[in-house]
Amino acid sequence: MKKILLVLLVPMFVGCATATQVATTVGVSAGYLTEGQKQALDKTAVKVEKAARPVSETEEYYIGRGVAATILTKYSLYRNQMVTAYVNYVGNTVAMGSPRPYTYGGYHFAVLDTDEINAFACPGGTIFVTRGMLKVVRTEDELAAVLSHEVGHVAQKHGLQAISTARWTEVVTTLATETAKAYTAAEMASLVDLFQGSVDDVFKTLVVNGYGREQELEADGLAIGCMKTCGYDGRQFVSVLDRLEQTSKQASGGIFSTHPDLAERIQAAKGPCAAAARPPAPEERVVRFKKTAVSW
Amino acid sequence: MKRTMLLILFLVPALVFAGETVKVKVQKTSLFEQPNFFSRTVATLQFGDQLEMEEAVKDWAKVKFGPQKGYVHQSALTSTRVDMKTMLFSSSSSTGASQDEVALAGKGFTPEVEKNYGKTHPEMNYALVDEIEHYSVDPNSLRSFIQRGGLKVSEAQR
Numbered sequence: 001m002k003k004i005l006l007v008l009l010v011p012m013f014v015g016c017a018t019a020t021q022v023a024t025t026v027g028v029s030a031g032y033l034t035e036g037q038k039q040a041l042d043k044t045a046v047k048v049e050k051a052a053r054p055v056s057e058t059e060e061y062y063i064g065r066g067v068a069a070t071i072l073t074k075y076s077l078y079r080n081q082m083v084t085a086y087v088n089y090v091g092n093t094v095a096m097g098s099p100r101p102y103t104y105g106g107y108h109f110a111v112l113d114t115d116e117i118n119a120f121a122c123p124g125g126t127i128f129v130t131r132g133m134l135k136v137v138r139t140e141d142e143l144a145a146v147l148s149h150e151v152g153h154v155a156q157k158h159g160l161q162a163i164s165t166a167r168w169t170e171v172v173t174t175l176a177t178e179t180a181k182a183y184t185a186a187e188m189a190s191l192v193d194l195f196q197g198s199v200d201d202v203f204k205t206l207v208v209n210g211y212g213r214e215q216e217l218e219a220d221g222l223a224i225g226c227m228k229t230c231g232y233d234g235r236q237f238v239s240v241l242d243r244l245e246q247t248s249k250q251a252s253g254g255i256f257s258t259h260p261d262l263a264e265r266i267q268a269a270k271g272p273c274a275a276a277a278r279p280p281a282p283e284e285r286v287v288r289f290k291k292t293a294v295s296w
Numbered sequence: 297m298k299r300t301m302l303l304i305l306f307l308v309p310a311l312v313f314a315g316e317t318v319k320v321k322v323q324k325t326s327l328f329e330q331p332n333f334f335s336r337t338v339a340t341l342q343f344g345d346q347l348e349m350e351e352a353v354k355d356w357a358k359v360k361f362g363p364q365k366g367y368v369h370q371s372a373l374t375s376t377r378v379d380m381k382t383m384l385f386s387s388s389s390s391t392g393a394s395q396d397e398v399a400l401a402g403k404g405f406t407p408e409v410e411k412n413y414g415k416t417h418p419e420m421n422y423a424l425v426d427e428i429e430h431y432s433v434d435p436n437s438l439r440s441f442i443q444r445g446g447l448k449v450s451e452a453q454r
Contacts (some may be wrong), residue, residue: 056400069420102372282446
């Protein structure tokens with residue numbers, strides 16, 4: 001057993017199936033392994049390497065673009081220069097305070113022209129907030145809370161976790177571990193189907209089913225950390241959740257169908273938010289919020 | 297024995313080593329003079345650029361890029377080493393860490409896949425997605441926004 005383990009450990013540190021094959025060949029020569037064991041180990045090593053490859057950052061980017069394009073088939077973009085600029089300033093500020101300030105394509109923030117109260121984080125960093133959600137926030141700090149939460153989902157790659165493991169394994173095992181090459185028409189058609197399936201998996205989680213409880217709480221924790229790092233008042237994270245909970249009593253759909261556990265989140269956030277308290281915002285921050293908010 | 301194996305695997309560090317070659321894994325980033333988002337840009341780095349790691353300074357990496365030295369945020373870098381912990385213990389498709397992101401580009405979901413997807417799904421308005429992505433915030437304006445708003449993210453050595 002120890003010998004077999006040693007044979008396996010060496011190539012593991014080299015980190016490729018070819019090295020495993022070299023080691024198992026040595027194992028056969030030295031009499032540690034039978035030919036049958038060698039073949040089984042070689043196959044397993046190849047399979048483990050393929051199936052375990054995570055979604056790369058460039059793939060995350062293209063999935064995110066697909067999710068964004070899908071969201072834009074359901075909602076219209078709100079094209080107001082002042083509002084777009086302001087949301088991007090606040091969003092980029094909190095993104096810099098996150099554990100993942102850089103993504104392959106960077107963070108981009110856009111406003112959806114709907115009264116539905118919602119916000120969506122596409123994998124890779126495109127983040128949508130609806131006009132309905134903007135009407136809920138009362139201060140720049142509350143807007144920072146909403147955007148920080150979405151940045152938290154991006155930073156933790158929560159969207160990608162919606163992709164079914166079976167689908168991803170199929171992507172990797174059937175096509176993606178080959179060296180760069182021109183795919184045949186059949187391979188490309190298969191990849192496009194898998195791409196569509198992956199985009200749909202993420203879209204359904206964002207728009208229909210919502211993230212899991214653990215992911216929401218994790219994004220909340222990161223958001224409060226972002227706000228603290230940037231100098232926003234963490235207590236306003238709770239104030240915006242409180243308002244959303246109040247609003248949920250008169251409204252339905254949107255964020256209220258995908259985020260049903262607001263009371264638990266408020267309870268969990270109270271302690272960390274109190275520790276992230278900041279002095280009142282300076283006049284400049286108050287004025288620029290009010291000046292922009294009249295346009296959403 | 298299982299414990300010994302796990303111990304050995306977890307002793308392999310996930311972070312980059314001094315002297316190691318690291319690569320830029322984002323489309324574009326800056327080589328900063330200081331470990332600070334608003335420090336002077338020494339050079340603009342592109343996806344795949346190779347850098348020599350000197351040391352880690354919290355979330356930043358002090359690197360050499362040809363004759364130039366500076367700092368890059370570690371979230372913009374990928375190691376060329378394989379992280380066995382990620383490889384063996386990731387249970388989902390999402391785990392990131394130290395795979396060679398640059399080597400993976402061109403595999404799986406690529407621009408070619410997106411192009412073919414767009415052809416079969418004309419309802420997808422990628423032009424609008426491009427428009428959102430092309431909107432950029434000027435770093436100097438952002439610094440001013442942060443400072444005038446009484447914020448402080450530019451003091452980046454967290």
